[in-house]
Amino acid sequence: MTQVMEQIVQSVPQPAGPVPAKMVVEDFSASFGEMQVLKRVNLQIMPCERLAIIGPASSGKTTLMRSLNRLNDMEPQFSREGRIQLDGHDIYHPQTDVPALRRRVGMVYAVPTPLPWSIYENITYGPRLAGVTSRQRLDALVESSLRASFLWDEVKDRLDMPGTDLSGGQQQRLCLSRVLALEPEVLLLDEPCSGLDPISTARIEEAMVELKRKYSIVLVTNNTKQAARASDRTAFFLMGELIECGPTVELFTNPKHQRTSDYITGHFG
Amino acid sequence: MRIAPSITQRIAVSIMWTLAAVAMGVLAFIITYILWHGLPHLSWAFLTESPKSMGREGGVFPMIVGTLWVTMLAVVIAAPVGVATAIYLTEYTHEGKMTAAIRFGADCLAGIPSIIFGLFGFVFFVITLGMGLSVISGALTVALMVLPTIIRTSEEAIRAVPRAYRDVAYGLGSTRWQMVTRVVVRSALPGIATGVVLSVGRSISETAAVMLTAGSALGLPQSIFQSSRTLSLHFYILSREGISMTNAYATASVLIIAIMAINLSAYWLMRRFVGKA
Numbered sequence: 001m002t003q004v005m006e007q008i009v010q011s012v013p014q015p016a017g018p019v020p021a022k023m024v025v026e027d028f029s030a031s032f033g034e035m036q037v038l039k040r041v042n043l044q045i046m047p048c049e050r051l052a053i054i055g056p057a058s059s060g061k062t063t064l065m066r067s068l069n070r071l072n073d074m075e076p077q078f079s080r081e082g083r084i085q086l087d088g089h090d091i092y093h094p095q096t097d098v099p100a101l102r103r104r105v106g107m108v109y110a111v112p113t114p115l116p117w118s119i120y121e122n123i124t125y126g127p128r129l130a131g132v133t134s135r136q137r138l139d140a141l142v143e144s145s146l147r148a149s150f151l152w153d154e155v156k157d158r159l160d161m162p163g164t165d166l167s168g169g170q171q172q173r174l175c176l177s178r179v180l181a182l183e184p185e186v187l188l189l190d191e192p193c194s195g196l197d198p199i200s201t202a203r204i205e206e207a208m209v210e211l212k213r214k215y216s217i218v219l220v221t222n223n224t225k226q227a228a229r230a231s232d233r234t235a236f237f238l239m240g241e242l243i244e245c246g247p248t249v250e251l252f253t254n255p256k257h258q259r260t261s262d263y264i265t266g267h268f269g
Numbered sequence: 270m271r272i273a274p275s276i277t278q279r280i281a282v283s284i285m286w287t288l289a290a291v292a293m294g295v296l297a298f299i300i301t302y303i304l305w306h307g308l309p310h311l312s313w314a315f316l317t318e319s320p321k322s323m324g325r326e327g328g329v330f331p332m333i334v335g336t337l338w339v340t341m342l343a344v345v346i347a348a349p350v351g352v353a354t355a356i357y358l359t360e361y362t363h364e365g366k367m368t369a370a371i372r373f374g375a376d377c378l379a380g381i382p383s384i385i386f387g388l389f390g391f392v393f394f395v396i397t398l399g400m401g402l403s404v405i406s407g408a409l410t411v412a413l414m415v416l417p418t419i420i421r422t423s424e425e426a427i428r429a430v431p432r433a434y435r436d437v438a439y440g441l442g443s444t445r446w447q448m449v450t451r452v453v454v455r456s457a458l459p460g461i462a463t464g465v466v467l468s469v470g471r472s473i474s475e476t477a478a479v480m481l482t483a484g485s486a487l488g489l490p491q492s493i494f495q496s497s498r499t500l501s502l503h504f505y506i507l508s509r510e511g512i513s514m515t516n517a518y519a520t521a522s523v524l525i526i527a528i529m530a531i532n533l534s535a536y537w538l539m540r541r542f543v544g545k546a
Contacts, residue, residue, distance in 0.1 A: 071439060076363050103442040113433040116456060126441035182442065
């Protein structure tokens, strides 16, 4: 069933026909003070897909990610125009429950940041805030989310050890587990492998293949090779503008824009 | 002339070592000197009896009770206000004239001599509010004195919590209050506790301010609205008025041992706490 869905998603160009988009970014612009970081971006995030976002530094990739779960609201200088919808609802509507939005749109950051607590507490922090109190339910969440990020076998006997004592790659998978325990709908991965060794990177990419059965995944990456091998669609950003977005195979083999082709062949950026 | 780096290195190390040794030596000398003169006169009776003939004989039990009351009340009043101010300054407002003013005010308060606080406490709490010379007047005055320390140490501790923790907490669906209480303050707790312990030490040893606000009654305070003499003030009066130098040293020994015990147990608690976190 999910495979059929994936095929539909992959074969249908934007805007998708039968499958409604999970998130829709409409004419979205963002600025910090005087500096405009995103310029009228239009983008759709489909269910059960891995969307890679590539582009050189300061092309607005991270700002877009942090706009999708309203983390930029914390910046005093931040201002925006345009709309972002999740399942057809404007996430910037004044009545949006922002903590609930962030549980639905979970994020993993570039630098692995376990909180200075045990592995168990790191994972149960989010669910507890969401009102899960049953010890059994929490235990089950810890196990399932650690399994989903391929960390369970490495830490199952020492869930009470500090998350900060894990290796970098393990820490990042702990951060992924922590977000999965929220049972989100969209996963934002902001350069999750930038500080990791190739084996840890492979494990994260492996996890993504499984995860896309349930989630929409948005992957920001500086590594064009990673985008090429670990995504279904790719969007190329440059100086805050979306230059090109399409199926990954197409974008990498037959880019429509000169600047896209320059970037993916390594002529700049 | 150029001195070889290995020699400058050796000179620098020996200068620093000497200075550190001098600092430690002075501290050790003061403590040993006081304990040397005071410990022989310390006894169970000294700790549990009331003073007789102005403190020439008898013990310091009422002063221990008075000190505990003033210190506990002062810290219980100052700690919540100070920590809340620090949280407000760091998490609930953006840097601006207002925060600069609060911070400047706190720094000025920290530099004011305690006798001035005593005078203020006397005029405001004792006279204007009609609290009289009492434990509560003394505690409120001392609370004002230690407030800046608690604010600044808590602020530093909260600022030292990595920014990324805040992003993580928000990302996992925290409200601002949940982020502050469950992540930021929890991580900053050892630093906040250090500030509180420092202020406990200052409250215990404060003399001038309590003299003007808590008074110097010799009896056991029956309530916080009665006057009481603290240990440090008792020491001051015993030595200043030449009542009894032996009892003065004994009182000072009690004070020093109490402060060392508080600091040591605080460090121990903190290490345990941090180790668990």
